[in-house]
Amino acid sequence: MVTRILIADDHSVVRQGLRMFLALDPDLEVVAEATDGAEALRLAREFQPDVVLMDLLMPAMDGIAATQEIRRELPDTEVLALTSVLEDASVVSAVRAGAIGYLLKNTEADELRRAIKAAAAGQVQLSPEAAARLMREVRAPESPETLTERETDVLRLLAQGKANKEIAQLLSIGEKTVKTHVSNILAKLGVQSRTQAALYAARIGMVTIHQVSGGR
Amino acid sequence: MRAYPTLAKLSRPFEASLDAVILVDEDERIVYANPAASRITGYGPHELLGRDAYGAMPPHARDALRTAIKDHKATRKEPGVPLRGTSALVRPDGEEFEIEFTAVPLALDGRSSLVVMFRDVTEMKRLAREVKALTQIASQVAFAGSLQATLDKLAENVVRATGTVAAGVCLVDEDSQELRFFGRYGLPEGPDAEARWKEAVQRGARMPNTDSVREKKTLIHFDARKKILDDPLYEPIHPLMREAGWDTVVSVPLIYRNQAIGALNVFYPRGKNPSEAEIAFLTVIADQAAVAAENARLFEEARQKAVLEERQRLARELHDSVSQALYGIALGARTARTLVDRDPAQAGEPLDYVLSLAEAALAEMRALIFELRPEALETEGLVAALTKQMESARARHGLEVTAEWCDEPDLPYEVKEAVYRIAQESLNNIVKHAQARRVDLRLSCGADEIVLEIVDDGVGFASEEAFPGHLGLRSMRERAMRLGGTLQVESAQSQGTRIRAYIPRSNGGAR
Structure with missing residues (x-):
């Protein structure tokens, strides 16, 4: 299955480079390019991509605001933050806004391809340092609703960095059912992304922080 | 009789x-x-x-x-x-x-x-001396020079006006919360005196003004010298005290916004004690010292803020330019590397892309390094600086830029800087807002004035809406006006923008 991607970056050189590089992989398809957050939101609505590669510092609605809107309107579209400097504040804000993960603009281009596919599969993936920091800084949901037993199982596996497909196999249920469980979990916990749900699971001791970042 | x-x-x-x-x-x-x-x-x-x-x-x-x-x-x-x-x-x-x-x-x-x-006429003479001292201190305080020089002068004026032997101003150090001498007259100074005081304080001795700062009260320490000499805690400073020509110390707290930020210490010779009128005078002086210290702090704060803002701007510039270009280069090179194995005939396109980015990044770096060295405007000249700006805009944003420069004009540095900054700000505006494809730059150097013209074919704006704040036109205009020049902006929706800065060669017209 081809993963459909929207690139949102105000730097034309980056958009061009990404398009060129991602075109090498037949499983990836860049369906649209946006130059600012507002355009990213508009194009996301139009193309409904699987993954948005989102630069955080952009004019006319920054990447964080755009992430929040996209996650709210299009829960099936995952957002991967793409940032050139590890700016603590914006990375934390991006995750809080619902980004499933973030990547640095560095030379590990193959990692980018892997991360896009993992995001499309609904796999939470954080570096150990990022997981530790986000645990501290991303606010825990206050008095979340109680999860069902099945939802708890799904949350545990999700927090261990499992993709929807794997969760479906392990629990002998359909992949669609997993997705439904996940959106119920997010709604009950009052969070925007699987990443936040995984951090919650780590915080309440359901999984260890190493398991959350074990996906990498 | x-x-x-x-x-x-x-x-x-x-x-x-x-x-x-x-x-x-x-x-x-x-x-x-x-x-x-x-x-x-x-x-x-x-x-x-x-x-x-x-x-x-x-x-x-x-x-x-x-x-x-x-x-x-x-x-x-x-x-x-x-x-x-x-x-x-x-x-x-x-x-x-x-x-x-x-x-x-x-x-x-x-x-x-x-x-x-x-x-x-004692009182009259005293008043005359005090008025004179105050006048001199007030003019010193208004001058934003070194704080130490201001406070040294203030201490000297106090000694002159009161007929005392020495005076010094201590300020509370913001980091350590300790009192440190900042200005003095007639007091021993230098590393030796400071080290001795430090040692005494470490042994538990207190500088005489500690209490007046803590209690925010003027305190008179009669026979302070004798008491210090009798107290072994103060042993490290005994050598300084033996030579001192004073007996009594008056400490007046420096109050700013209800905070004691230091103290003015005045040292009275044997047989002379402060009168009430003198204490009142010293209180006024202490207020002046507090203002001087606060002015200096604010001045330093503003300077540091400016430095910080400039650094942030440069960091942002680096982020927007070189670091993005390098990421593009990495992606392009990775693409080319893969294609060399898979389909070498296809590798040309990403390699061309890498080359063009490398060129652009170099132009950016040159322009940025230029900005980090303000003297470059002087040594390399205005025309060279404008050329670097133009090349950077061309390489980075794909703008079609034409330029027409006069020969390097002989101008004062501040005029060159103003012209350079106006050009830079214009190009920034064009890149950010104009969506232009083409920019024409012209610098003409007349006998009396320099004219910088920047024309773009972008979306423009309704120029009769005065100066929209976010376009940075205000700061460009202010730059021109500071040097007695003017800035003209012509623009209309979808009609592009033409900016002309007129700067006189000599800034005789400057306000």
Whole structure:
């Protein structure tokens, strides 16, 4: 299955480079390019991509605001933050806004391809340092609703960095059912992304922080 | 003492005088003294009568006055010509004070006599000195130079005005919360004095002004020097104290917004103690010192903020330009690397992309490095600087840029800088807002003025809506105006924008 991607970056050189590089992989398809957050939101609505590669510092609605809107309107579209400097504040804000993960603009281009596919599969993936920091800084949901037993199982596996497909196999249920469980979990916990749900699971001791970042 | 029949009649008007009036006979005895004379000198009326007229004077003043009167009488044969001058008297308690006098030789009842009128001018003199000191301090404080120089000068003025031996201003160090001397006059200074004080404080000694800062109160430490010398805690500073010419210290807290930010310390010599009026004066001075310290702090804060903002701007520039280009290069090179194995014929496109990005990044770096070296505008010239800006805009944003420069003009640095910044700001605006494809730059150098013109074919804006704040036009215009120039902006929706800055060669028109 081809993963459909929207690139949102105000730097034309980056958009061009990404398009060129991602075109090498037949499983990836860049369906649209946006130059600012507002355009990213508009194009996301139009193309409904699987993954948005989102630069955080952009004019006319920054990447964080755009992430929040996209996650709210299009829960099936995952957002991967793409940032050139590890700016603590914006990375934390991006995750809080619902980004499933973030990547640095560095030379590990193959990692980018892997991360896009993992995001499309609904796999939470954080570096150990990022997981530790986000645990501290991303606010825990206050008095979340109680999860069902099945939802708890799904949350545990999700927090261990499992993709929807794997969760479906392990629990002998359909992949669609997993997705439904996940959106119920997010709604009950009052969070925007699987990443936040995984951090919650780590915080309440359901999984260890190493398991959350074990996906990498 | 012989009687003066006419004295009673003569003296009546003097009884109500605020100035002292005495009558001295030819034997230099006081034969009459009005009530003011008692009040001013501190001697009762009967203590004055019949007394040696020079008896209440310090020896140096006595001799000088006696000589002056003798000379006066010798040169002025006719009586009634007054002699005016200043002298000094000593009160019964030993306090010396300054007087201003008028002495008139008279022939009274056939005998040669002298009427002397005088007043205490200590207070007047003190006030005059204080006003002078305050004026000088106020002008120093208004000047935003080094804080230490300002406070050194302030301490010197205090010593001059009060007749004390030394003064110093301590400020609370923001980091350590310790008091440190910042300005001084007549006090030992240098690393040795500082090290000794530090050692004493480490042993548990306290600088005399610690309490006045803590309590926000003016404190007078009588015999402070002796107490310090008697206290072994202060041993490290004993050598400094043995040479000191003072005994008593007055510490006045420096209050700013109800916070004690330091203290003014004034050191009084043996036998001299601060009067209430002097304390009031020192309080005013302490306020001035507080203002000076606060001014200096704000000034430094503003300077650091400017440096920080400039750094953030450059970091942002690097982020927007070079770091994005390098990421593009990495992606392009990775793509090319894969294609070399898979389909070498396809590798050309990503390699061209890498090359163009490398070129753009180099132009960016040159422009940025140029900005980090402000002197480059002077050494390499305005035209070179503008060319770098233009190349960077061309490489980075794919703008089609044409330029027409005059020869490097001979201009003061601030004019070159203004022109350069205006061009830079214009290009920034074009890149950010104009969505232009083409930009034409022109620099013409006339005999009287420099004209910079920037024309783009972008979306423009309705220029009659004054200056939209976010376009940075305001700061461009201010730059031009500071140098006595003007900035013209012509634009209309979808019509592009034309900006012309006119800067006079000499900034005679600057305000």
